Amino acid sequence: MKKIIHVVGARPNFMKAAPVWKAIEDLQLFEQILVHTGQHYDKAMSDIFFKELNLPKPNYNLNIGSQTHAHQTAAIMIGLEDLLLNVSPNLVIVYGDVNSTVAAALVCSKIYIPFAHVEAGLRSFDRRMPEEINRLVTDQLADLLFTPSQDADQNLLKEGINDRKIHFVGNVMIDTLKKLLAKANPPEKYAELNNYILVTLHRPSNVDDVTNLNSIFDSLIEVSKTFPVIFPIHPRTKNVLKKIDIDLNNTGNLHLTDPIGYLEFLGLMQNAKAVITDSGGIQEETTWLGIPCLTVRENTERPVTVTMGTNQLIGLDYHKIPQSIHNIELDKEYDIPPLWDGSSARRIAGIIKDYLAV
Numbered sequence: 557m558k559k560i561i562h563v564v565g566a567r568p569n570f571m572k573a574a575p576v577w578k579a580i581e582d583l584q585l586f587e588q589i590l591v592h593t594g595q596h597y598d599k600a601m602s603d604i605f606f607k608e609l610n611l612p613k614p615n616y617n618l619n620i621g622s623q624t625h626a627h628q629t630a631a632i633m634i635g636l637e638d639l640l641l642n643v644s645p646n647l648v649i650v651y652g653d654v655n656s657t658v659a660a661a662l663v664c665s666k667i668y669i670p671f672a673h674v675e676a677g678l679r680s681f682d683r684r685m686p687e688e689i690n691r692l693v694t695d696q697l698a699d700l701l702f703t704p705s706q707d708a709d710q711n712l713l714k715e716g717i718n719d720r721k722i723h724f725v726g727n728v729m730i731d732t733l734k735k736l737l738a739k740a741n742p743p744e745k746y747a748e749l750n751n752y753i754l755v756t757l758h759r760p761s762n763v764d765d766v767t768n769l770n771s772i773f774d775s776l777i778e779v780s781k782t783f784p785v786i787f788p789i790h791p792r793t794k795n796v797l798k799k800i801d802i803d804l805n806n807t808g809n810l811h812l813t814d815p816i817g818y819l820e821f822l823g824l825m826q827n828a829k830a831v832i833t834d835s836g837g838i839q840e841e842t843t844w845l846g847i848p849c850l851t852v853r854e855n856t857e858r859p860v861t862v863t864m865g866t867n868q869l870i871g872l873d874y875h876k877i878p879q880s881i882h883n884i885e886l887d888k889e890y891d892i893p894p895l896w897d898g899s900s901a902r903r904i905a906g907i908i909k910d911y912l913a914v
Contacts, residue, residue, distance in 0.1 A: 565595030565656025677708025726895025
């Protein structure tokens with residue numbers, strides 16, 4: 557039986573891998589092996605997703621943890637090379653744009669193991685973003701490129717990728733969203749809250765700089781004078797907040813909470829008036845849900861969420877946040893991009909079956 561290895565390392569990878577794992581499992585043709593690099597090492601933000609997404613316990617965990625980009629990528633490469641040489645898979649599947657993704661791409665290409673990239677072709681055209689470098693390198697090396705949107709196909713073709721490698725399959729994040737939506741419930745303490753704004757920020761440019769984070773909080777406190785604001789904060793962000801002159805135990809209508817599981821977060825998101833984020837995945841999920849989304853970034857690698865969906869880029873002018881919330885058009889009709897239908901993983905499994913000639 558041919559072997560397929562899935563390499564995951566961070567929260568978004570788990571949500572993309574879960575439906576692909578299940579679709580391949582349903583074929584009953586392959587042995588599947590799950591490798592967790594340990595890039596996302598916080599137990600509260602890692603283990604819970606395996607449970608909620610019904611992913612099996614990883615067969616291998618490299619336990620890499622948090623390091624600089626170079627050290628983390630190098631450590632993943634060393635661990636993966638030994639593992640792949642020992643296991644000898646017929647195909648490796650990588651997801652998204654994190655350091656685990658590009659590390660696996662480099663290792664596979666050096667030891668001649670074919671690999672597939674799920675969520676290929678996305679581009680922000682901003683090489684200051686480490687993720688953009690990861691995307692560019694991974695796509696140049698991949699043997700199969702599974703794209704979530706048609707603009708991604710065009711990006712790959714412009715970069716000289718052979719069109720036979722490119723497969724427009726739709727968005728696997730929506731597979732997971734559709735499957736779990738009925739199980740999603742907000743945390744009990746927020747169950748009765750209405751007309752609230754949900755916030756999720758994690759990019760270093762927004763939350764690692766004390767000045768920027770202070771400006772963000774000024775704007776969120778202004779918003780909270782009109783609407784309740786719920787902000788699950790990353791442990792790293794919490795540490796930066798300690799340097800700001802804010803009483804975290806007395807923020808009024810701005811509700812700060814520890815990181816929460818995907819199902820609870822999804823429960824909050826589907827009932828929010830709007831979402832403020834810098835996350836790529838949440839731009840996609842809010843588009844499918846029809847929830848207005850304000851993205852605190854200067855660009856996005858998911859432009860279809862702006863041209864067709866609910867997403868607005870507001871840049872890094874944090875003072876625009878309150879007015880942008882005020883200007884939201886609640887009755888506006890939005891479109892869902894093509895093939896964001898919950899069947900992307902099945903399409904991927906079928907292509908892999910043909911590729912491996914089973």
